[in-house]
Amino acid sequence: MKVAIFSTCVVDLFFPKVGQAMTEVLERFGCDCYLPENQICCGQPTYNSGYLKETDKTLHNEIDSLLSVDADYIVGPAGSCVAMLRSYKNSLKDDPEYAQKAAELADKSYEFSQFLYRVLGVVDAGAQLDAKATYHRSCHMTRLLGEATAPFVLLDHVKDLEMTPLPNIQNCCGFGGTFSAKEPEISQTMVDEKVDSVLSTKAEILISADPACLMNIGGRFSRRGEKIKIMHIAEVLNSNVDVKRIKYKKDIEKVEQ
Amino acid sequence: MGNANREEFLDFLAQKAKRPRHQLHEHPFQPLNDLPETTLSGKSQDELLEIAQKNSEAVKVDFKKVTTENLGKLLDEYIAAKKIKNLILPTTDKWNEFNLDKWQKEQAATYWQPQAAREVNIKTAQSADGAVGFADYLLAESGTITVATTAGQGRAFNFLPTHYLSIIKKSDIVPRTRQAMDKYDSDIKNGVLSTSNINFITGPSNSGDIEMVLVVGVHGPLDMTYVVVEDL
């Protein structure tokens, strides 16, 4: 199956390891990956700040680029950005040139863990990681993309990984895109509470499916000099993989029958 | 003021909304689902009683079940237990229905009087440390009694006395708010019921205004007792 990788500007600019891990996992499950050359950014920084006019060009470029590869699916390593891609369908519904393309894009776009779980039917990616970890649930992935299950199922199946629930998991980490820079005072109190919550779990690793949240929470950890390891879920699912451990939903259902 | 004030205001809204007035008759409200009716439906009266008891007790109601035969005795015990000295009762012909004619006549009680002035009835209710009244319905889902104000059981009757007991027929337990509302709505529209006020009362008065600590009995009664008469 052909997959176009929606790399996101954050991964392109800052985090090569996240993109690599995602590509390697997808290829392990038989995906033929492509990286559309002209993609840039989903448009959230300007759109969410109220610069809708300025965002139009960004959305059009992203659509043209991601659809330039004739892929079955479009997969990205960030729940928030994928939720934004899907929202084009609504925000461009009156755009005579792009309405249909936006709908097509929305229908085949998935966040990485969501794609593994919902499309490929994977429950155990075959990974192993001997550590105690906690998971930060991103607001946009949960509420706008509506994905609150996939990452938890996949992480629960990683061998030797002890997952500890994060208290007040429902609360935003204080990132909020440009909010974090425009309202640093408020953002600080929010991210401090999140750092404290993570510390209270005594986890060694903080995992998420949204690199931008991790950049925020990790950035505050770093500034406070508190110890933590930050991992993207793709990196976790790409750790010490033994393909013999791989399990699909259908395997489990068979066992249950 | 009257009409001119109204017309100008409403025309302005229509103009702002860019929607002409008087379109409603062609587009009456049609609910998109029937959850209000179907939620908790299909229960027997025995099941409803059980659910009502559980939910009433959850809101700190003292919930009692009794037969008409023992109702008077139960009320006597209640009055003794709460040490009620000034009892207020409604003026109603329901005493007969509940076989309480004799009991009622034996009480040295005061009454909410249909012909009395506002001040008189309010003073009586304010002086009362206990009230025994009748409810129209008991809602199983929420542990709520409903009371429509009548000439003989006024509004303040339900709020001023310190202790409050409400008598309900088992057959008047309904699943939830919808069934009670349906009956009130049709009774009012058919002229069967004339009232200016309907109270849905769920347990005693309470407040969480100080540090969100739940405090019982702020303005209304300090405690509530529901008595379900099982053979009615």
Place this chain on the structure above:
Amino acid sequence: MGIATSTKPFVERVEEAKKDKFMQASVAKAQDAQWDKREAARKELGNWEQWRDLGEQIRQHVIKYLPDYLEEFADNVEKKGGHVFFAKTDQEATEYIKDLAVKKAVKKVVKSKSMVSTEIDLDKELMKLPGVSVMETDLAEFILQEDNWDEPTHIVFPTLHKNRDQIQKVFEKLGYTGSNEPEKMAKFARKYLREYFLQADMGVTGCNFAIADSGMINLVTNEGNADLTMAIPKTQVVVMGMERIVPSLKEAEVLDNMLSRSAVGQKLTSYCSFSGKRTDDESDGPDDFHVVIIDNGRSNALGTQFESVLQCIRCGSCLNVCPVYRHIGGKGYGSIYPGPIGAVLSPVLDGYEEFGDLPYASSLCAACTETCPVRIPLHELLIEHRHVMMDKLHTDHSLTNTIMKTIGVGTGSPILFKSAMFGANTASKVVSHHDHDSVAGFLYETGRIGKLHKPVPKFARGWTDIRDLPQPAKSHENFRHWFKKHKQEQAAKGGK
């Protein structure tokens, strides 16, 4: 002061809120407790999403036919001998009520909790009349009144910012000598207010929902003070926001169920009452029943992208889930309508000059949208406000504006973005440092940028003032570069 609760600028209010550790702790505690209660109540009801559909449908329908429903309601109130006054502004409303108080020679006014009466400053206006005293009878509003008319900080729990010791001090001024136990203080208030109730000759209530086809009003409360306000005084004035209307008792009942669960996690509050002018054979309840229907800026939302804000039933659950409200509390917003609904509603009512900061006081986490029982897309409306301010009114003339527009250009042009990726690492090198490494993992593989100083723009400093920034990847180490090489290697191996 209307809906504004402060004359201080937003940044100062936030600064003050950050120092108020008691407030933060009490809001956090309240949010966490309410989360559990609310979610449990909704779960027990079942089919919550379908209930939300119904709630939304009812509210959208009445807003769509608002003039018709208001007309029907007014007709029915008048048919029963009541009076209806339509007030375009706060001043028209308070003048009408003051005139009425004078005409009725009113001495003592009792009030139950009503946000709209706070919005129009009714208490203070009434007290301008010689010989008239006003008493707030909701426990929280009473505390605020006796604390020199402090402002509410939550639409359901107005005294969330006060602790029991502060309340004890307020009550001591009234002669209270007991402890700081809430139970004892509430008993004191009961006795104190009961005496006042018995002498009151005018009662003022708000209105949760007006019932169009019966001319009744519906109030949803827990203490019982609203019902005493409707029972004892001879004259009752209902102040209602013009959008607070439903077709019939049935829709009121649906919304009461949703309101109680959403606001306080109860199936129904202690008292849900449906009430109007007393009938001739009843002895208590108002002889004189006046409903004042208030616009006061609400019509600004009609026919616009903000119309759905009028669906609000004032349950306050968006405040109870909001992570920003959690940290800055009601005072941070500076409006009697705080939290997400306040950040959407306040600019609609009073404009961007006064409340233009509020739509930015949100991380757009959408917890508000998710919890709203009538499906107001709150976080989307916050973006809409930003859109109006930036794209249409151009209210921002700072460097941030230029930066955002530059980002707009940069993210719309592949060539520009590629050159940015190429140069980002070099450009940031001067400020990166490796002096500590408490954080392991992918974040700081290239390097770490600490606190930036002028002349770096404020916008970028906003990030690094409180957290480190990863250094951008070098162009020959970035993901695009890796991917290209990876594909070449695959091709060389003769794989796919």
